Amino acid sequence: MHKRDLNSLPEAFSSTGIAEMKVVLDSVCNGVVVVDSYGYITLFNAAAEFISGLAAEAVLGKMVDDVIPNTGLLRVLETGVSELNQRQDIGNCAILTNRTPIIKDGQVVGAVAVFQDITELTEVITELEDVKRLKSTLESILESLNEGIVVVDKQGTITMLNKAYSEFLNVDPQEVVGKHVAEVISNTRMHLVAQGGKAEVTDIQKIGDNTCVVTRIPIIEDGEIVGAVGNVVFKDVKDLKCLAGRINKLESELEFYKEELCKMYGGKYTIANIIGNSEKMAYLRNLAAKAAKGTSTVLILGESGTGKELFAHAIHNASRRRQGPFIKVNCAAVPENLLESELFGYEEGAFTGARKGGKPGKFELANGGTIFLDEIGEMSLAMQVKLLRVLQERELERVGGTKTTKLDIRVIAATNRDLEKMIEQNQFRQDLYYRLNIFTLNIPPLRDRLEDIPELCDMLLKKINKQIEHWVEGVSPEAMALLMEYNWPGNVRELENILERAVNLMEDDTVIIPEVLPPMLKKMHKGKSRDIEQAKDAGGKEPDLAEIKGDAEKQAIFRALEAAGGNKSKAARMLGIHRSGFYQKLQKYNIL
């Protein structure tokens, strides 16, 4: 670093009272730096020392750009032109500086910089800029709102009125700012809130011709009320009514979808829907109500069509789980190789063709509700083991998965098979049977409670009338006698089918007569046998071939079921068709 002898200061300062001048300059708050015509520092006052953090002795006589690298004084020496109000950084300090040349006899003999620390000022400016940005953001938000907003000061003078409010009032926002709020908004209480400091939420206010819903909130700063902000939530109560109407509509839509969901996944029937005034049915209804109160697994036994599913729905609906789902799985209708994933679900990639993202199984879907395992007697031994594990542990893993899901479900199982006999024949696992056989309902076949038939007919006819928009009052005594003599292999479902067929064949009659009942009922009733052709006479219309074939097929199914004691796999074998084909037919004729 070059240093200059202080004895050779510029003539401007060499002869007259430098020391005196330094005392003066050390007393001022601004930093002062003087350089000679070569750029050597000749003066560095106390404020310059303070701002730069450098001692005067250390810098005097040194080249200014060695001391202050970004100095502009050398440029001023060169150009002889002043540079005023320049921003510059010295160390961590921001300064504002005026650089001027020192001219003597028309010659630049040196230069002086007079500067002040503006670090704090810069911070204030930055803060101010932030506040300005925030203000403009808030203004844009307020302007874009649909709600009308007004702000008043403590005296009730409007300081802000947003676009929505000014349009609603039909005033120019610029003109109303500065006016008292009462002059601009009719029936306002804004000035009172700005005085009293008590918020008024969701008040009704008549503004012009509109009855509006308004809210007024005091603005409090440092514990002092400084004004109030008001907003018009609904510019007309009609808007509110309209909104309430929309909410009502949405609520009723929601109710509708909830009901639909309940119909899809919830229990359809209640205990009151279980018809039958026989002692056996009264006892079973009572038992079902007790089963519903508990949490135990329920096993429902009975021939096909006796109402096992009806009981399962009714138990679910009478239980505390009635709000939860009711999920039915027909273990016989799902192909053996799919049953596991159907029951327990699967993870993505568990097998070829597995759906992306996996799929929950029926057990998961039933969580919080009831799972109804129909035709449990048709489940393979391998599946029985898996089912037993889930029933014991009350948790499952999806096929191909590792995560366990806790289950909170009530299990109701049903079958028309003799499970004890199946255990003897090693077709059903004893341990699973014990798990299921906790609360058992044995539904007797219809032939053992013929006294239920009249009441069942009444109920079923009402249902059929509704379905096919026909009006049949009841069953004639002759037809009833036939119904009471039949042995009902298909139970209540068969009764329902026979009544529906009869109603379809009837024309002018208001009661079911023997002629519209199927031949096999009449065959059992000796001497009164007539066949379907008489149905033609009674109904007056020729049954077509498909109808006759369908009828014959249906009767064949019922007969096979009767001979197989309700065992569907056996009935399918007797008819020489595959079990799944047999199920399709059961579904087609509404026998399932």
Ligand SMILES: Nc1ncnc2c1ncn2[C@@H]1O[C@H](COP(=O)(O)OP(=O)(O)OP(=O)(O)O)[C@@H](O)[C@H]1O
């Ligand atoms: N006691 C009853 N009261 C009213 N309806 C009944 C009664 N029993 C059965 N039903 C009606 O008969 C039809 C068959 O009943 P459901 O499906 O419950 O029998 P199921 O024993 O489960 O038959 P499957 O073993 O073939 O599955 C249904 O329409 C059901 O509503």
